[in-house]
Amino acid sequence: MTDSTQRVGLPCPACSPDLETVHDVLNDGGQATVRCTECDHVHKTTLPEPKTVQRDVVVSQDGESFTGTAEPPADETLAVGEEFVLETEEAIMTVRITSLELAQGRVEEAPVEDVQTIWTRAVGNVSVNATIHPKSGARDETRSETLHVPGDYEFVVGETDELGDFTYTIEGIHLRDDARGYDYEKLDHDRDSAPAKDVNRLYLRDEESDAWSAW
Incomplete structure (x- = not known):
């Protein structure tokens, strides 16, 4: 919003x-x-109190979903990619709009009064899928892992970083559909960067010779 x-x-x-x-x-x-x-x-x-409307919110987090409600200003326009703080029975969390459901279907932008359900995903803490290539370059040793990081954790192409005992170099970043402000869907030039909440998949090179042990 x-x-x-x-x-x-x-x-x-x-x-x-x-x-x-x-x-x-x-x-x-x-x-x-x-x-x-x-x-x-x-x-x-004294300012007049703004008129608000109650709208259902569906939150997706780590493959599961739950519902809550939000009360945005009635004269506001919502759009995919916008974030807001949602208070639910489970927690207070930051969520990002992924879709807006109207009577006639789903759209990417609409006035609040036309919206029936706001579809979102949690972005405070996120799970990021990673394709990990071994330092040796052997294709048969490529594996997939899931990294659990804060949504604002920054990944930078070309940088070597650590998570727990895992040391890796970022070779590429594939962005989510709801990520905004980028020129390309995949980032693969040195110093290209994105926060974890924008990342669909990472392409990493394992800098350790031993097998990776999760923290």
Whole structure:
């Protein structure tokens, strides 16, 4: 759910005491400070409570799913890739929108009032699939593992890193469909990077000669 400069309709004591004009909110703490966009008059006032709507949220985490509810502002637009904090019976977690369900089907962006269900996945802590090549390069020793890391853990192509006893070099990063802000679906140039929550699969070279032991 994105933030933007807040604007509200309020009477202006200088130019329009009886009718609302558009005001910029300069400071919304306590008695809010606002500026009329018609005459630039700055004054303090109480902001009206924003109207919210309750929407069902489905959360996917490590192959399982559960439901909760969110109350976004009624005039907001939601889009795939946006993140918000969701409070459920299980936990308080950060989730990312993966799909928006409307009466006529699923879409990637829609006004809140048209949305029936918000489909999400947990991104605070994530599981990342990895294809691991041995240091020797022997193809028959390639294996797959799952790494469990914080969602903001940064993976950088060309860097050597450690998780527990596992030392590896990142050779490539395949991104998730809901990752935003990238030019390509796969990152494979030195210094290309992505946080774990954006990663669908890692391609790693094992820098240890011994078999990998999970932490």
